[in-house]
Amino acid sequence: MLRATTQLPAGHAQGPAFDSVVLDHDQRRLRRRLLPLQGGGEVMVDFPQTVTLDHLGALQLDDGRLVEIIAAPEHLYEVLGRDAAHLVRLAWHIGNRHTSAQLEAGRILIKRDHVLKPMLEGLGARIVEVHEPFYAEHGAYHSHADSGHADSGHALLAR
CATH class of the missing domain: 2.60.260.20 (Urease metallochaperone UreE, N-terminal domain)
Structure with missing residues (x-):
């Protein structure tokens, strides 16, 4: 083997x-x-x-x-806000539900979820279904012994 x-x-x-x-x-x-x-x-x-x-x-x-x-490409939601401040607010709500997310300057990607979609739309987000690779952030509570922290060159919301 x-x-x-x-x-x-x-x-x-x-x-x-x-x-x-x-x-x-x-x-x-x-x-x-x-x-x-x-x-x-x-x-x-x-x-x-x-x-x-x-x-x-x-x-x-x-x-x-x-x-x-x-x-691998995955079935995701692209979460779009009205502006940067709105996107930060949406990111807070996503994080408050302990949902994996890929944070970028102009969008947030999450796995498709029939509960989160209407919640985010109710907060004014525009949701687009996309099919692409997913590079979610890892939580602050993962083991500090981890040797793998793949950034994959994606722009984070804070950049």
């Missing part, structure tokens, strides 16, 4: 991958898991701590080969 014990960040420049794995947001946060390869077969990931795998990063196998990580 193929085994990966090292993760490489996006832009690692360690050479081409021999295969790839497509994972959604929740699947990219892992410590130990068997992952299906796109070309068939599987790879066992076994890290000492929980990590978040970068889109276009790689898993390095025991034999030195690389498996590229690809963030």
Whole structure:
């Protein structure tokens, strides 16, 4: 069985991958898991701590080969506000419900949720259904031993 014990960040420049794995947001946060390869077969990931795998990063196998990580498109809501202050208020309401969110300068992305959509619309948000990779922020209460903090180059609301 193929085994990966090292993760490489996006832009690692360690050479081409021999295969790839497509994972959604929740699947990219892992410590130990068997992952299906796109070309068939599987790879066992076994890290000492929980990590978040970068889109276009790689898993390095025991034999030195690389498996590229690809963030899978997901069904999301794009939450849009009237202005920056309104978007911050919407972000507060989303966070108050402990909902994973991707925060960007002009929008918030969340997983589609039939309860949150009418609540956000009631607060004046415009909601657009999108299908794209999801890079949610990790909460402040995750383990400080985590070695994976994938920013993936997305602009945060505070920037």
